[in-house]
Every structure is written in structure tokens, then in C-alpha cells.
Amino acid sequence: MPVFLALQSRRVIPFWGRGAAAASSAASRRCDEELYPGSSRAQQCAQPCPSCWEVPADIISTVEFNHTGELLATGDKGGRVVIFQREQESKNQPHRRGEYNVYSTFQSHEPEFDYLKSLEIEEKINKIRWLPQQNAAYFLLSTNDKTVKLWKVSERDKRPEGYNLKDEDGRLRDPSMITVLRVPVLRPMDLMVEATPRRVFANAHTYHINSISVNSDYETYMSADDLRINLWNFEITNQSFNIVDIKPANMEELTEVITAAEFHPHHCNTFVYSSSKGTIRLCDMRAAALCDRHAKFFEEPEDPSNRSFFSEIISSISDVKFSHSGRYIMTRDYLTVKVWDLNMENRPIETYQVHDYLRSKLCSLYENDCIFDKFECVWNGSDSVIMTGSYNNFFRMFDRNTKRDVTLEASRENSKPRAILKPRKVCVGGKRRKDEISVDSLDFSKKILHTAWHPSENIIAVAATNNLYIFQDKVN
Amino acid sequence: MLGRGLKRKLSDYEENMAGLSSAFDSSRGLPYPLKRQLVLNMCLTKLQTYKMLVEPNLHRSVLIANTVRQIQEEMRQESNQQPVNICPGIAPASHSYTGMESPGISLQLPSGVGQQESHCCDLRSFPENTGLKLEDDRQDLKGAECVFGSFEISNSTSYLKDLAIDDIFEDIDTSMYDSDFCCPPLMPTDLSELDHIMEILVGS
Numbered sequence: 036m037p038v039f040l041a042l043q044s045r046r047v048i049p050f051w052g053r054g055a056a057a058a059s060s061a062a063s064r065r066c067d068e069e070l071y072p073g074s075s076r077a078q079q080c081a082q083p084c085p086s087c088w089e090v091p092a093d094i095i096s097t098v099e100f101n102h103t104g105e106l107l108a109t110g111d112k113g114g115r116v117v118i119f120q121r122e123q124e125s126k127n128q129p130h131r132r133g134e135y136n137v138y139s140t141f142q143s144h145e146p147e148f149d150y151l152k153s154l155e156i157e158e159k160i161n162k163i164r165w166l167p168q169q170n171a172a173y174f175l176l177s178t179n180d181k182t183v184k185l186w187k188v189s190e191r192d193k194r195p196e197g198y199n200l201k202d203e204d205g206r207l208r209d210p211s212m213i214t215v216l217r218v219p220v221l222r223p224m225d226l227m228v229e230a231t232p233r234r235v236f237a238n239a240h241t242y243h244i245n246s247i248s249v250n251s252d253y254e255t256y257m258s259a260d261d262l263r264i265n266l267w268n269f270e271i272t273n274q275s276f277n278i279v280d281i282k283p284a285n286m287e288e289l290t291e292v293i294t295a296a297e298f299h300p301h302h303c304n305t306f307v308y309s310s311s312k313g314t315i316r317l318c319d320m321r322a323a324a325l326c327d328r329h330a331k332f333f334e335e336p337e338d339p340s341n342r343s344f345f346s347e348i349i350s351s352i353s354d355v356k357f358s359h360s361g362r363y364i365m366t367r368d369y370l371t372v373k374v375w376d377l378n379m380e381n382r383p384i385e386t387y388q389v390h391d392y393l394r395s396k397l398c399s400l401y402e403n404d405c406i407f408d409k410f411e412c413v414w415n416g417s418d419s420v421i422m423t424g425s426y427n428n429f430f431r432m433f434d435r436n437t438k439r440d441v442t443l444e445a446s447r448e449n450s451k452p453r454a455i456l457k458p459r460k461v462c463v464g465g466k467r468r469k470d471e472i473s474v475d476s477l478d479f480s481k482k483i484l485h486t487a488w489h490p491s492e493n494i495i496a497v498a499a500t501n502n503l504y505i506f507q508d509k510v511n
Numbered sequence: 512m513l514g515r516g517l518k519r520k521l522s523d524y525e526e527n528m529a530g531l532s533s534a535f536d537s538s539r540g541l542p543y544p545l546k547r548q549l550v551l552n553m554c555l556t557k558l559q560t561y562k563m564l565v566e567p568n569l570h571r572s573v574l575i576a577n578t579v580r581q582i583q584e585e586m587r588q589e590s591n592q593q594p595v596n597i598c599p600g601i602a603p604a605s606h607s608y609t610g611m612e613s614p615g616i617s618l619q620l621p622s623g624v625g626q627q628e629s630h631c632c633d634l635r636s637f638p639e640n641t642g643l644k645l646e647d648d649r650q651d652l653k654g655a656e657c658v659f660g661s662f663e664i665s666n667s668t669s670y671l672k673d674l675a676i677d678d679i680f681e682d683i684d685t686s687m688y689d690s691d692f693c694c695p696p697l698m699p700t701d702l703s704e705l706d707h708i709m710e711i712l713v714g715s
Contacts, residue, residue: 154566242569261569290577292570311574344550344582348574398535402553407571 036434037493037508039456095498101165104489107135107496110160114144139188141230144179156181162247180243183258185234191227195219239265239275246296252303259296278326295355313350333375335382345397353409358418367412372423387433390425392463392474405479416491424483428499445497445504540704547582554579
């Protein structure tokens with residue numbers, strides 16, 4: 036199990052206006068974050084330093100590393116996307132090893148109004164998924180409840196100067212004054228990162244989009260809402276194929292919804308989707324155009340000793356993720372994380388208790404709606420450790436090989452830069468030890484729903500409401 | 512809406528956890544039918560709240576509706592198995608609803624029930640009352656499931672019709688819920704705790 040130390044955290048400031056400037060114009064902002072332990076305020080950030088920028092942040096709703104781990108994208112409730120880039124390691128500033136700095140900020144989605152139904156469509160970013168890099172630009176998909184957008188994030192560090200027919204302001208020159216032919220040349224300029232929407236995939240979902248997944252062919256992707264899954268080609272925005280439809284003819288007969296969906300990492304014809312009844316279906320797109328008949332059906336028989344009025348609610352799967360190897364899938368329901376072998380449908384091969392002490396509190400959690408919280412789960416790069424969030428800003432990691440687990444906390448008090456994260460423990464009964472926290476003292480408003488793990492290194496990003504924490508393995 | 516919390520001897524709960532649900536969670540002494548009724552009330556309250564929203568959450572509505580359906584099915588099976596004899600206190604469902612009304616939801620009992628002389632011996636006539644019509648069991652949730660219909664524009668007028676919440680129970684015999692229902696006292700050990708809970712539910 037890696038030992039994590041606190042690398043950095045981003046604090047929230049009130050959002051200071053739409054069309055927030057890109058990283059370069061925020062260079063003049065100073066931060067009051069402690070640079071190194073023990074440094075006084077006078078020593079902190081004597082000059083503007085990129086790693087300590089405050090960025091406007093609403094409640095973070097999604098976190099995702101790109102395929103190399105160089106970039107980390109966050110989406111928030113206000114429809115904004117903030118992309119962080121890992122700094123190149125330099126000998127001059129070894130304490131800044133591999134920190135993530137703001138690379139680009141843009142407004143991905145705006146609130147919309149559906150006039151037909153008199154409904155406001157939230158701009159909250161539900162998911163971000165990166166495309167693998169194929170040229171100098173970066174591409175990502177971001178989605179709210181109804182519309183998926185493909186964004187291109189590219190750098191510009193040169194600009195053409197010396198146009199023949201227009202002057203430097205862009206105004207056309209008087210042709211009669213031009214006596215010499217000159218060809219523009221590219222001159223260096225300050226780095227500018229710009230994000231442009233390249234495709235907008237709209238009007239394909241009646242219900243709320245909960246997942247998007249890029250196919251391994253890099254040509255198609257899918258978007259899933261409560262009742263349907265659509266397949267898109269990146270080049271075509273006015274058409275999509277419906278590949279799963281579980282809407283009953285009579286809505287009053289509805290008893291199950293789709294909660295998450297993902298493509299297989301290697302087989303472009305295979306995908307899975309999870310349901311509110313705790314089941315996972317694996318579908319093969321080669322079998323039929325409409326994948327209503329699953330190829331595999333994963334369901335664990337209910338444990339009669341744990342039966343309660345809330346059994347069905349807590350069995351609803353909130354996230355499903357393929358392992359990097361493609362051999363396993365991981366599912367998260369309210370109290371557990373389960374690992375399934377694709378070759379065994381009748382039960383998971385591993386079950387991990389995230390916070391079983393909540394089992395006796397289900398009625399209260401139902402009353403305050405916490406029981407509907409949708410926690411995500413992630414694999415590490417080698418599929419040996421899995422991570423998921425909990426309440427009180429706790430998050431949990433499970434080592435599949437050693438069967439050890441740890442509870443860590445993402446909070447400012449416990450995450451001074453370079454501080455090693457201390458394992459936390461919840462006391463379930465009896466005498467509470469000094470550092471333990473009792474179940475009744477847990478803060479259920481502080482929930483960690485979104486986490487991300489670097490694809491190859493032990494660097495994790497944890498979203499705690501409107502703060503982003505980045506933790507890195509202690510290397511010595 | 513569901514009443515004030517019980518005084519607790521254990522450590523404090525957070526403010527947002529109302530008393531009854533914490534009573535449910537902590538108390539082992541609550542009789543099962545009471546717990547079930549509590550959960551049912553919470554579910555119906557939530558569905559009612561969602562109906563007032565412009566766009567209720569489909570996922571949550573489905574989960575809650577399934578829970579309601581499950582509880583009602585259980586209650587239905589229990590009442591079907593109920594022995595048609597007069598032995599007071601034996602009928603399993605009878606003692607759980609003494610004097611209890613569902614707070615927060617104005618149930619309008621079918622007009623005949625209020626005047627019903629409900630003695631224990633009326634259990635004999637139970638199957639003859641407006642008993643549970645199993646073939647109409649879809650009607651039970653019709654009001655609640657209206658939230659599903661609101662998700663799409665439909666030509667069907669049934670989706671646009673706003674059913675009153677009491678339609679859910681129009682074919683369930685509610686004579687058991689009548690406050691005049693006199694029933695032999697419960698096991699003495701449960702009585703004080705149950706009384707306390709009743710007070711909370713009835714809002715006295």
C-alpha cells in the first residue's frame with residue numbers, strides 16, 4: 036500500500052466572473068498557502084508562483100487524469116472545466132517535484148432552458164473523459180445532463196507577424212501604399228492555452244446523462260442516461276445510434292434505471308452498464324444493433340441476514356469501472372466495493388466494506404437523502420489497489436493483494452504540504468481511542484464522491500466538495 | 512413533520528437526523544410493523560415531495576417506489592395470511608396500527624370507515640370489507656408513479672392527471688387504522704416505549 040503525502044490542495048474562492056481568464060492572466064494573484072512547513076507568511080510566495088494560484092471553484096463534480104497523467108481535469112457545478120498540468124521536474128526547484136499547475140480554465144456548459152418542458156437544464160459537468168493524444172492538441176469530452184461537448188485544448192506559443200496586406204492591428208492596409216512583398220514569419224509569443232469546442236452532441240437524451248465512455252477504437256464513444264445508451268461517432272453530431280433502451284412501454288412499470296456505463300478498454304465491441312438493482316450487464320455490439328439482450332449478466336444473490344427495507348436502495352450501483360487489464364470490473368454500491376471477474380457472473384470475486392458501520396444508520400441516512408449519494412471508485416495503474424470515497428472527507432484504499440486497507444482524510448488541517456497522511460479510524464462501538472472518530476461524529480455533508488488515480492504513478496486527486504487535493508506517494 | 516426526536520441516552524445525533532429515524536436505527540425494541548410503517552411513511556412523503564418538483568430525480572423515484580411496492584406487498588401478504596378468527600391480539604397486523612395515523616400525509620379514509628364499529632370481532636368480517644383487490648394492485652402506486660410520467664411529454668392524459676395521494680389507498684382496507692379500534696394492550700414491557708412513540712406520531 037503506498038504511503039501518501041499531501042502534495043497540494045486548491046482552495047476555493049468565490050467565483051469572480053464568467054469567462055474567467057486563462058492561467059496566464061491569473062499570474063499576478065498571490066496565494067496565502069504555506070509553501071513549506073514552517074515558512075512564515077512573509078516567506079510565502081514572495082513572487083507570484085504558478086503552483087499556488089487560487090482558482091475559482093464551485094463544487095467539484097468530476098475529476099479525471101488524461102492517459103499519460105500529465106493533465107488533470109476537473110469539472111464543477113458551475114459548468115467550468117479546470118485543467119491542471121504537471122510541472123516538469125527541475126533540478127532548480129526540487130521541492131516542486133511534479134506539482135500540478137493550472138493549465139487552462141474554460142466555461143464548458145451554460146445553464147439552458149428547455150422551453151418545451153419548462154425545465155432548466157443544469158450546467159453542472161457530470162463527467163469528463165479524455166481522448167488519447169494523437170497530435171499536439173488535447174481533446175476531452177465533457178457532459179452535463181443533456182449535452183456532450185468535444186473540447187480541443189491547444190497551445191499557442193508563436194504568432195505570425197509581418198502580414199503583407201494588413202498591419203499589426205489587423206486593419207487592412209491601403210493597397211496603393213504597398214510597394215514591397217513580404218511574407219509573414221512566425222515569432223514566439225507568451226504561451227497561450229486556448230480551449231475551443233469542436234463538436235456539440237445535443238438533443239439525443241430525454242433523461243439525465245450519467246456516463247460517457249470513449250471507445251478503444253478512438254472513433255466512437257457512448258453516452259448513457261437513466262434509460263438509454265447512445266453510440267456516437269466523433270465526427271457526426273446530428274446522429275447517434277441507440278444501443279440500449281430499457282424504457283418500458285408503460286412508464287408506470289418502470290422499476291430499474293441505468294446508473295453507469297463503460298466501454299471495455301481493449302475490445303471495442305464490448306461494454307458494460309450497471310443498474311439501480313445492483314446488476315451489471317455486459318453487451319456485445321456485434322450481436323445486434325440494439326443490445327437489449329446482454330451477453331453476460333452479473334448479479335450477486337442477496338444475503339438474507341442483511342435484508343432490510345433499504346436493501347434495494349443500497350444495492351444500487353453508483354459506479355462501474357473496468358480494470359486496466361480488462362479482466363475485471365469494479366462496482367460501487369452504497370456500502371461496498373466489489374470486484375467481479377468477467378468470467379464469473381454469479382458473484383463478485385472480492386467484496387470490500389467501505390463503511391459498514393453505516394448499516395445500522397440506514398433509516399437516518401435515508402431520511403436525509405445521504406443514502407442516494409453516488410460514490411465513484413477507481414483502480415490504480417496496476418489494478419492492485421482500489422480507492423473510493425466516504426463521509427467526513429474520508430476516502431478508503433484497498434490493496435487487493437495484501438488485503439490491507441486504509442482510511443485517509445482530505446482536509447486542510449490534515450494536509451499541510453509535504454505532510455504524510457495519517458491513517459484514520461472510525462470507532463464503531465465501545466471505547467473510543469484517542470485518535471479515533473465515533474460514527475455519530477461523522478460529518479455527512481463532507482462527502483468524497485469523486486477521486487482519480489494517475490494512470491502509472493501513485494498520485495491521486497481527491498475532490499472534497501469545492502477543494503481539490505492532490506496526494507503523492509512518499510518517495511524516499 | 513414526523514415529530515420530535517426521542518430523548519436519547521447515547522451521544523447526540525446531528526440535527527438533520529430527525530428523531531424518528533434515529534429511533535428506528537437505534538432501538539431494537541421497535542416492533543417490526545411499526546418500523547415498516549415508519550419507512551412507508553417516509554417513502555410516501557418523499558414521493559409526494561418529488562411530485563411537486565418540476566423535474567424529480569428518476570433514479571430516486573424508482574428506488575423509493577420499489578421500496579413502497581415491496582412494503583405494500585409484504586403487508587398484503589400478511590393480511591392475506593391473517594387467520595379469520597377473533598382471538599384478540601393474535602392477528603399479526605392488528606396491534607401495530609393502534610390509534611396511529613400517518614402524519615404528514617392527509618389520508619382521507621374511505622367514508623365508510625370512520626363510522627365503523629371496530630371491535631376485535633370485526634376481524635371476522637375483514638374479508639368482506641373493501642379488501643385488497645389484488646388485481647388492482649397497480650392502482651396502489653399510481654399516484655406515486657405519476658412522477659415517472661412527468662418525465663416526458665406524452666399524449667396520454669393519464670400522465671397529466673394529478674391523482675390525489677389518497678387514491679393510493681383507495682382499495683386497501685383501512686379499518687385497521689381506525690383510532691377507535693380497541694385492542695388488548697401489548698406486552699407490558701413494550702408499552703411505555705410504544706406510548707412514547709405514539710405520542711410523537713400523533714403529535715400530541
